Amino acid sequence: MAYPLPASVRKQQKSVRTFVDQELIPHEIYAEMHEGEFPPGVQARLERQVSDLGLRAMNIPRDLGGGGLSFLEQAVVSEQIGRVTNGLGWIVTTPARCIVEAATPKQMKTWVEPTIRGDRSECYAITEAEAGSDVDAIRTTARPSSGGYFIDGEKWHVTSFNHADHLIVQAKIDGGPNDGAHALFFIDKDSQGVDVLRTPAYSHTYSHHHPVVAFNSVKVPAENLIGREGQGMNFTHDWFRYERLMIAARCCGAAERLIDEASSFAKERKAFGRPVIENQLIQAMLADSVTELWAARLMTYRLAEAHDAGEDVKLLHAQCSMAKLYASEMANRVADRAVQIFGGRGYMRENVAERFYRELRVDRIWEGTSEIQRIIIAGQLAKRGAGALVG
Template sequence: MYDFLLDKKAEDIREEARRFVKDDVPRQMLLDMDSDKIQYPRSFIEKAAKNKLLGIRFPKEYGGRGLNWVAEVAVLEEIGVLGSALGCLYSLPSIVGEAISKFGSEELKRKFLIPTLEGRLTCAEALTEPRGGSDFFGTTTYARKEGSEYILNGQKRFVVGAEGADYFLVYARTNKDAPSYKGISAFIVPRGEGVRIEYAYGLMGSRGGGAGRVHFKDCRIPEEYLVGKENEGGVIFYQMMIPERLTSAAGALGMARAAIEVASDYSTKRKAFGQKIKEFQGVNFKVADSITQLDAARGIVYLAAKAVDSDMDSGKKRRLVSEAKKFATDTAWNVVNHAMQIMGGIGYTNVYPVERLLRDIRLTMIWTGTNEIMNLIIQHEWYKELASKKDGRNLEWDAAEADKETEKIYE
């Protein structure tokens, strides 16, 4: 139905992803992840890599497909039906790879990006700290330069993929005297001496993604593992808003779609009061609302993807990506709740996957920047756009007494 949004290459890779989800992801793995019997499904990443489904936006010379964000969004929705843990693990090569591809040296691309897209190395992004999540520039993890190395100390938490990651993209303060947004740097930090992983959390949902805490104690990082320039990690962070939030938005579409498909199918079989429950407006109106909201969310996610693929102003891209993340995840929460309500009590059990999807989707409104932070970005960028408008109709004058300047009191 949405093929008109995709070119032939995007259609083809979406179908590849759909077959991968159908044929190469064992049901038992999902069950074992949700029960914490599997803490990190490395085989999933390796199979995705074998099918050349990782890093599809990156150049072919580094193992990607050379496609665009629209194609990746199409794939991410298909992966999203599996839930947030696998969706996030699938997205990490795209997220971490963004930093390496756009800001890393050729050596970093050869040493880390290529083997990541080939499935030989796994990665994670170490961003959040115990003292705060949304306050990124308040980071207290510190890296000091010592000869040809940086010495890293601090800790990060809620690091998805920490349990199985071979290396981390880590943001740390490198200049304590500079303004917070000018004194941070980004590093590639391999798992090894000076890095301790703590699998510390009992999660409501998104289980099996290896979320943990990462401790850095006098961890030595070669200076060539600096991503971009020293003290310019803020520039990288602003770029990373795009893959972090657009992958979250697209994955949420898949989770919401999975839930409403299960519930809609159930409504064609379950009978009450002598007829199938799909005949009751209390049910079919919830289906109608869900499909409408899901289509609207899909529209804004694809709009954001098209914007990122274009040469649009970076501020407008940030606004659209933030809108997509906020609207898609809020919508997914509403749709999954509708799905559970349609199914009634059985939807609250593990006889159907809706209860797991409900637990999974809740996190998407928190991670990669809470939806309240999305609101801050949206309004900030909007007011900037509004102030820059110089042409078009003067809408304020479309009122009968618009010329009464004495009534327009602002202070």
Template sequence: MYLRLTDEQKMIQQTIRKFVENELIPLENDVLKNERESKPGISPEKLMELQLKAKEFGFWGINTPEEYGGADIGQVMMAIVTIEVAKTFVPFKFGGYADNILYYGNEEQKKKYLIPTINGDKKSCFAITEPNAGSDTRNIKMIAVKEGDEWVLNGEKTFITGGNDADFVMVIAITDQEKHESTGRDGVTCFIVDREMGWKSEYIHTMGEWGPAALVFDNVRVPEENILGEINGGYNLGLEWIGFQRWLVGARAVGMGERLLQMAIEYAKERETFGRPLADRQAIQWQIADSAVEIEAAKWLVLNAAFTLDQGEDNRYLASMAKLYGANIGNRVVDRVMQIHGGMGYTRELPIERWYREARLWRIYDGTDEIQRMIISRSLLKGHAKLGQFV
């Protein structure tokens, strides 16, 4: 067992850290200003400019297979990179990326959707959540009815990330009502549906800056060849899409927490009350100590989940732990940092309130706290996970 980064991993971490410090953090004031004016944090043109700068350092398709021109750095490095990028709220993601389930497409689908997405020529989104089917994904109602060589889709999806800008959606719909009613898992299929086929998106306003979409399908006709994977095999694709990213919520919490805690430490040293710096106050010291311990614990939960995935092993149990604990400590840390900063922390002059609103979402999306607790407890009760073992 070796609990340290290799020289190569350290080099990647430091390169990403410098990129964040030099290219992203200086944009924060502009992002806050744009968001106050109901504009995107950064424009698509600026995002592409940043992605191309990152590409110069070799960061393009960082987790995309090499055969598609990616770096394929693995999940542990993906966690480390995510932690570093999460030290800013500037909405940046690396180019050369496509959703993991798109790789299940046939050769024609890869040519038409996967490759253009990796190259940045098309944007995708994934849709399974519905107004009455959030955590309970088995309660979806959208139906797809076969008519000749086409499927006709009717229904609504909601809280879809990227749905306002996507050129196509990978959407889950019921294709065998009897099977679906019997198990709640079977009888659903994943379709690749171009926007030009007729679905519409509507912007959903939230307490944070995340702007998801509601997608409306009204007799949208989809050709047979646009089925992704197997007919009635969409539920497993949906679970794979959701589960693949779940533990990265914990990584984002660690990155945010480290940046905010450093802000709190610096402020506590500078700010004086009653003739002494805040850093001398035991109440402040304990908030700093508790935050540091929780951030470190969350980091190792994340890295363990990532390492397990790199070994080709089932990481669902560990991913749920990383997501549950990370999301909750993220909320606690940002709350403490705001308390340490007092009234200034509540203003929009500092990024704390921005992160405060964003962090609250982490306990909801990609499976709520309650869903993660259910997964963890069931894994233990059914013997899929055992205490005292390295998994």
């Protein structure tokens, strides 16, 4: 039985799937061989199509210029976007809604609204060399001074820095009544003291880079503070919940693509006089994969509906961890099986299984490792019991 999605969501699912199949997937191999880039002239056209489909800033209310999609709609869109490799699906943007809601009128005009329109681009500087999943361990400081702050520190994995013109930086207040509290700041990328130390190469082939960025006494006006001193971790937790849910959705999309591709190949590939899909060991890998995908999809869709219903945010926090944990590990298992089914072809960069085998690995790391998700889940289990978490 298919999940009972509303007819309007099914229609949207179909339109996004068509866009992915016709406009993104055909460019995967080109992107793989060209540092993750689209062919010349293609990206601008696709950005217009994204806008026409109502997917630009899909998580932002329509009255602010975004797509205004529900969580369920966003999960369905993200699932389809997850079917494409090389980060080409990142053409669909999702600015942090919690920051939109906290921004002052001047911040809205300067950074937020242009980002929603696609005229500006943001990136997030949170992770550090000694602070990944444990965000409270960050050492970057914001020292209050006359009319503002001085930011000092070093951030790692600043995703999309090369495409951004401003950063959202998390730091700890150094001094004053909120000493040690977390805070977020808007910082323009061309501000004096913002320096790229190096741009490491990663397993995936994305056009979005993840450099190490230093902040050397960067002067930031007080008006660039997002919300209040001490709210920084609240914003980060909100972003984590959202991203963990959407990672789960994208992993479902990747798994579906892998199962489809591996199944089609297994029907055509013959060994010892018959299609390999008739071999029980191949059948077992495909059967396990589609069963796990069904479970992950049910979890993801239901959790998206729970967000739309405004259910207890503490339960949602744990359930987002559950969805990310299960879906990301499920997709990694599916990718491994797909490589095995394709055999030598599955080890070629031109093969979808090889690309996903590399790309999906990070989903067990970023926005909180699998181990951190287990700690979050276990903590809520101890406090609330299994009934609260799973019904």
